[in-house]
Amino acid sequence: MIAPALCVGCRQRPIEEAWRPFCSERCKLQDLARWLDGVYRVPGAPASTDDRVPESNHDGPTHDE
Numbered sequence: 174m175i176a177p178a179l180c181v182g183c184r185q186r187p188i189e190e191a192w193r194p195f196c197s198e199r200c201k202l203q204d205l206a207r208w209l210d211g212v213y214r215v216p217g218a219p220a221s222t223d224d225r226v227p228e229s230n231h232d233g234p235t236h237d238e
Contacts, residue, residue: 182200
């Protein structure tokens with residue numbers, strides 16, 4: 174017999190379909206908190222923190238008709 178899959182959060186309890194791949198809402202929310210706290214990171218170059226809109230070289234839209 175195949176053992177039931179364990180929760181990816183606590184790795185203690187079997188997965189509940191309603192919270193898949195977690196066993197409970199608690200484990201789901203703890204995982205979300207880890208993402209928001211920066212515990213998990215996606216590899217790659219750091220994202221720019223510059224929120225400014227680049228300035229254009231013209232005063233407005235041009236229409237070549």
